[in-house]
Amino acid sequence: MSKKLILFGTGDIAQIAKDYFECDTEYKVVAFCLDKDFIQDETYEERPLVAFENIEEVYPPDAHDMFIALSYTEMNRLRQRKFDEALAKGYNLPSYISPKATYLSKYACGKNCFIFEDNTIQPYVKIGDNVTLWSGNHIGHHSEIYSHNFISSHVVISGHCEIGSYCFLGVNSTLAHNVKIAEGSLIGAGAIITKDTDLDGVYVAPRTIKLDKPSTAFKL
Numbered sequence: 001m002s003k004k005l006i007l008f009g010t011g012d013i014a015q016i017a018k019d020y021f022e023c024d025t026e027y028k029v030v031a032f033c034l035d036k037d038f039i040q041d042e043t044y045e046e047r048p049l050v051a052f053e054n055i056e057e058v059y060p061p062d063a064h065d066m067f068i069a070l071s072y073t074e075m076n077r078l079r080q081r082k083f084d085e086a087l088a089k090g091y092n093l094p095s096y097i098s099p100k101a102t103y104l105s106k107y108a109c110g111k112n113c114f115i116f117e118d119n120t121i122q123p124y125v126k127i128g129d130n131v132t133l134w135s136g137n138h139i140g141h142h143s144e145i146y147s148h149n150f151i152s153s154h155v156v157i158s159g160h161c162e163i164g165s166y167c168f169l170g171v172n173s174t175l176a177h178n179v180k181i182a183e184g185s186l187i188g189a190g191a192i193i194t195k196d197t198d199l200d201g202v203y204v205a206p207r208t209i210k211l212d213k214p215s216t217a218f219k220l
Contacts, residue, residue: 002026002027002028003025003026003027003028003065004027004028004030004059004063004064004065005021005027005028005029005030005064005065005066005067005094006029006030006031006032006033006050006055006059006064006065006066006067006091007029007031007032007033007066007067007069008032008033008034008052008066008067008068008069008070008082008086009032009034009068009069009070010032010034010044010049011069011070011071012071013069013070013071013114014032014044014069014070015045016069017067017069017096017114018045020096020098020116021067021096024096024098024099025094025096027065027094029045029047030047030048030059030064031047031048031049031050031058031059032044032045032047032048032049032050033049033050033051033052033055033066034049034051034052035051035052035053036051036052036053039051052082052085055089056089056090056091061089061090061091061092062090064091065091065092065093065094066086066091066092066093067093067094067096067112068082068083068086068093068112068130069114070082071132071150072132072150072168075166075167075168075184075186076130076148076149076150076165076166076167076168077148077166079130079148080130080147080148080166083111083112083129083130083148087111092111093111093112093129093130094111094112095109095110095111095112095113095114095115096113096114096115097109097113097115098115098116098117098118098119100117100118101115101116101117101118101119101120101121102119102120102121103115103119103121104120104121104122104123104125105121105122105123105124105125105126105127106123106124107124107125107126107127109127109128109131110127110128110129110130110131110147111129111130112129112130113127113129113130113131113132113133114131114132114133115127115131115132115133116133116134116135116136117135117136118135118136119133119135119136119137119138119139120137120138120139121133121139122138122139122140122141122143122159123141123142124141124142125139125140125141125142125143125144125145126143126144126145127139127144127145128144128145128146128147128148128149128165129147129148130147130148130149131145131147131148131149131150131151132149132150132151133151134150134151134152134153135153136153136154137151137153137154137155137156137157138155138156138157139157140156140157140158140159140160140161140177141159141160142159142160143157143158143159143160143161143162143163144161144162144163145157145163146162146163146164146165146183147165148165148166149163149165149166149167149168149169150167150168150169151163151168151169152168152169152170152171152189153171153172154171154172155169155170155171155172155173155174155175156173156174156175157169157175158174158175158176158177158178158179159177159178160177160178161175161177161178161179161180161181162179162180162181163181164180164181164182164183164184164185165183165184166183166184167181167183167184167185167186167187168185168186168187169181169187170187170188170189170190170191171189171190172189172190173187173188173189173190173191173192173193174191174192174193175193176192176193176194176195179193179194179195179196179197180196180197181193181196181197182196182197182198182199182200182201183199183200184199184200184201185197185198185199185200185201185202185203186201186202186203187203188202188203188204188205189205190205191203191204191205192205
């Protein structure tokens with residue numbers, strides 16, 4: 001018998017979460033929800049779209065679980081607020097771990113995590129609540145990712161690293177061994193971090209330059 005799941009959100013991540021949960025788990029998505037001021041239609045993805053403010057009256061938490069399917073808006077703080085509000089309503093917030101991820105740590109991840117395919121999570125890694133790991137990341141041994149983080153694709157986190165809460169790590173960014181990423185850090189695409197970061201720091205890699213010559217000037 002399938003389990004019943006409500007998704008908070010109507011964006012790309014909610015649409016993707018529906019497919020992943022229904023394809024790889026026992027969950028059936030029975031409804032979507034949003035704050036009432038943002039609801040413009042009665043349905044989304046051919047399922048009811050219900051106001052979050054009274055969701056527990058329509059889909060009670062003793063018979064339904066909820067997943068907060070939001071991105072990194074406000075450095076993950078919007079997702080964190082809805083995570084806390086859903087818990088306060090009594091909902092269980094399951095995590096999704098792709099069967100195509102390699103999860104070797106003895107420590108289970110926290111609630112409401114979204115771990116996509118092709119992630120390698122090495123032994124002794126710890127992952128908190130409400131963490132998104134998009135596809136194809138390397139999470140090195142003995143590293144710890146605190147709650148409410150978003151790690152995009154092909155990020156390399158070396159061993160013994162520490163990621164504080166409310167961080168964003170862009171595609172192809174790299175952390176050297178034993179680096180501490182302070183709370184609220186924004187690590188841009190392709191950045192290489194070899195030292196500890198500062199609270200709310202922003203770190204970006206140099207942009208690729210455009211040469212003056214056209215591509216036809218080169219012999220390839």
